[in-house]
Amino acid sequence: MNGVSAVFPAGIQLISPDADAAMAARQEMRELLHAHHLPEVTETDWPGMGPIHMRAYGLPPVLLQTWAPQHDTLKLRERLPVTADGEATALAREILAAMLVSPQGFQFTSVAALASHIRVRQHIAQAAKKTALAFKTEAAERPSCYWRDGGDEHGFILQPGRCLVEALIAATQPDASGRLYDFSCYRATEYVILLGIALELKAHHPGLLNDLQQLNENHAVRSGQFHEVYLVEYGSMAQPLPAHYYVPGDRLWFRNPDERSSDVMGYEGSWVIYMGGGLFSNFWQRDQPYTLESKAIEIYHWRDGAHTNAQGQWQMDENVVEAHVRQTCADPQAKAKVLKRMLRLRDPQGVYAEGGCIDSTREYPRCVSPQHCELVLPTYAALT
Template sequence: MGKSGKPPAGPQGILIRGSAGQGPAATLQAVLTLLDAQDLAHCVLSAEGRDDAGHFIRISLNAEQVNAWAPGYDTLGLGRRLQLDTGDKPADLTREIVAAMLMGPVAFEFPSLEELASAVRIRHNIVRAARKTSLSFHTSQAERPQDCWTYQEDIGFVIRPGVSLLTALAKATQPEVSGALYSFSCYRATEYVMLLGIAEELAHCNPALYAQLQTLWAARPIMSGQFHDVFLREQGSMQAPLPPHYFVPGDRTWFRNPDEASAEASGYEGSWVIYLGGGLFSNFWKSQHPYTLADKCLEIYQWRNALYRDAEGHERVDEAKVAAMVAAAQQDASGLARILALMQRYREPRGVYRDGGCLDTTREFARWVCPGTSDLVLPKE
């Protein structure tokens, strides 16, 4: 970051530390080989440098290629421009992840090549899990498969003795595994999806840390703010926002409801989602119909027009009415453009409702996980 707090100009890409003795050319070749991206060599730059944290080598797409593939760092069309089929071809999903990271406006920093490889695999895992996740939306109830989970007062849902954490997470979120839909909030759902993606990689690269995670989840879950602090890192801020349409598959992000009245309805303060790549965001309630950015913005806008009070006087949102109004708005080109112009602004700080939209300024993704370099520190039980 510069003194202004804003990201440096130009793509910052991937920053590798711990490579002293390897020059930029050798590190570049190692990165491209590791990520199966040798064909990008003609448009990727490598540079050596030093800062307060020590030596590093930066690998990034050149600015001309970024402008061609994602003008203004808009990666929502990246898959289309690269003619990728990220839904059916795993290698294409990896390609979109790698390309988007190489053009990062803020550097993705890693202490080793192994951590970079793990980060790409985790993102791949998260997207795959998010696509399979289908839940029953409920703002005040929560359910889990009883053969895997048990609820403990003041603690939450813990896994039963002898049950694999991976199995428990998959069963809770994926009907193809469990044969059932379970009630979740969107925030808790994203935690389960992120945790599953991270845990799958830990089982692969760091079995000792995975075993600790398994033991911890049998005693107490990590949730909410602590989940963010333990498992995730965050790029961007209100003072130095990421470009509004810059997303990497596997990112978690928040769409805020900028309408104060409907934001008072439980569960409608906003919407937490996973970016799936290809311009699509997770839809945990209708997994076969992921959201485009416009879809998500339009849905959140219409919450204000479907607000009502139930018999107990609580604010609620009529989902059927929202769906009908979304469908009608999609047939009105000028009205739709007006709504999207309003909603596709950066959000305002929590508690402030003036002229902001629903786009967040930050993205969240997994911490480092490899033995010897992991910064994922589990709390004591």
């Protein structure tokens, strides 16, 4: 049920099986909002669902216009009222507020499931902030004390008996491992998301964590299967999300709209995690996270760094890209021209016309709370 509905009212939607459960959920929701200093919300009951009760929560129009005009959440954290909360609590509050202003509703079957979802997003955003990797499109490596290479069929799998949480941290966070490991940006987002899920399971759903542990000792869920197993996609080409709407913990793709430079392996686009506060992950230089504008400008100038080597293979010269980025950022007119071109909705797959780098969709993790768990893990025979 933890999906996105464009038919019902937007914001956060709580689905209850009967009137008594709906009343209890309403009180729990009010307590959750109060705990995050977000007491002013609208409540809308959705009729015509038989015994099922649905209540949608959103921000009043005045607050929506003040905090997230036109569903722009990039400055939401700084627009929320100041409190004495620490960074972690402020992040959770931003997540909840961003979901309340969603133009497409997030559905949950209980407040406990919503609270779990917020924690998972919080873990993902925090892990993305700590992640630093070596960018290699044709190579991959993991700390051998935690991982072993199961070949193309199985991917990197856990060494028997090693803790999944510790293994994911060792592979992605140099503060723990003391070194950088080779990743593509796509695979890196998978590890960060899986870590966020595993941290929630460790604290609140240990039985499912054990199942997840066993799965990763036998097989790595990757690429399209990772998307199908762990994630929910919201938005569409027909009903795109606003270009400035993001919730901390979202995974998203910025497309390279230049057909020539998109032939360079690893530069077809860029997968990132939205970390909140207007910042997107930069796994290669974590102390320099991207803003929406800086990411768009960098991708635009990939066209200037693309070239072929002596063997006729496409390559990217990052030094050339950085030089062009600096030049553009120093020229307000040039910067405005690039952003006008890039901050548009992307073209459909295979089309390179007038579209920009903005995707119509985002992705977020499936609900894993014991009260309502949507995560169904695949099964594989044990690898010998």
